[in-house]
Amino acid sequence: MNIIALFVSPLIALIAGMFFLGLSRKISARIQWRYGPPIYQPVIDVIRSFSQKSITHGKFFDFGIILSLSSSFVLILFLPIGKLCALTSGGLIAFLYLMLMGPFGIALSGAAAANPNSSIGISRKFLLALAYEVPLLLVLLTVMTHYHTISLVEIVNIQANSGWAFGSWALILPGIAYLLILPAILGMRPFEVVGAAQEISSGPIAEFGGKHLAFYTLQHALHVFVGIALFVDIFLGGWTFFGLLNPLAGTVWAVIFGIIIFLLKMTLVLFIGLFVNAVYPRFRIEQAMQYLWKWPTLISFVGLIIVVLTK
Template identity: 30%
Template sequence: MDNILLNLLIGVPLITIAFIFLGLLYHGIDRKISARMQWREGPPIVQPFYDVRKLLTKKNLVPENAVTWIFNSAPIIAIVASILAVLYIPIGSMNPVLEGYGDLIIVVYLLAAPPLAMAIGGFASGAPFASLGSQREITVMMSYELPLAIVVATVAYIVGGETAFSLATIADANIWSLVGPIGIVGLILLLAVMIVVSPAKLAKVPFDISKAKTEVSGGTLSEYSGRNLALFYIADGVKTVAIIALLVAIFFPWNLSPILGVTGAIAIAVDFVFFLIKVLILMAIIVTFVRTAFARIKIDQFSRNFIGLVSTLALLGLILVMVGA
């Protein structure tokens, strides 16, 4: 009991600080890579840190027609949920701080909380653009949650047993080794589904429908400023790392330490650095490349394609995995 309490007292603050730092750092790297892809210089990598510092010094404005306590609570819920999600995800060869049964289900729910909080905050602002953005956010969530749920159910089916939903168990099991050739094809389809769902869940271009500045003036965030906007900005960074880290834990769980033959603290450090590299590479492919290469799609196109095509691919992947398991 004492060891568990000590682990929480040390692990929770360390992971929280580390992932807030990583979330902002990866934001800066994302912007720099995107700028280079467009033959621009782009802002410095540390620009997100400057942005947050400036926002924290600004006055926190609340619209006159807003439901104040809901409006101010939404960014707090977003950042707390994002940080809690990270605490359930294995990092390199380290088990999650909040390891336990049902980890994957809890993470899925926690990652749904930030966009939901953003939508509620938009409605609570009483502003037309924010309300319209919130309506779009809810519609988008209803579209991408179905294929995500199919992927989660398929992964649990592959692992099986009492700890089928434990992310630590999933990472240790390596789902690629638990299926045959047909099942591997199914897993490739599920990976493709997650690659499409991830930027949609992060509301990045071409799926930033709820925050489209050229259409709804920032949508859900149009009335936020100061500390509240800073909290949403930090939550977005942490959520980005959390979603990519979840993808790594499920589909790319391999570590370098067994290959290099190192153990102890050196193995933990090596695997942690390798984990950061995997997250960075996936972020560059899934988030940076996609948002730089594609233009925003319409909300009807989004719903039609995700409920239809993407969900169909997820179901096909599930069927292939069941056949090839």
């Protein structure tokens, strides 16, 4: 099982991530009264980027982006996609750290480009990360404390037995907090401060072209996938769907349908993000930080206190 997951789950994540990128462009277009690009447009973009002759600002410029993409793929291995989960070592803590490495790689690469637009973008990226990390850590700690485990797989498995976390009264507040910070994790408006094209010329990727851009796009796709998948895994019970898969338990079909259910749930969550994305302008970075440190943090803090007190 693990061996299969090792090969299959990055593939699923990549395809689904690109699909989500395409879908988000299509849906945004429809909200804006447009027809929108074909849903496979991001794939064409990636192929185009690969076919272009990029520039490099030195070895480190290349190293950062490779590090970023490969660690994003490593991250996928730690994520239960449906019933697939290749690696479990380190649990959610290692997951959190690995989640950091993708942006960190891009930050290294962007800074090696010696472009202040990139540097400002990275500074915003880290500040935004710090801002949403506060409620996110509280949320994850609440979940880990509640289920008394640091393993993601176990969290999903417990939910399979005892119902979705989002449905249980103790974890509803963290769930809401996660939904509130989801646009920030995905880098969507109103938190699209990092690659603010009209302000700092698309920020960290200002100097990326050709294969560097292609790598970045893939990394971004994976990032979107991870951001949503984490929510689905932690709060919406991963592959579970009210015992629908119980009759199939143990067969290959359970795995396949599990993945399908998982992806459907992710699409649903993505839609919520897209509708928020469509009707809000960009925050200024300090406004974003103030917002994230106000409501989501408060809600998740209350959630954590409730969980600690009822423990």
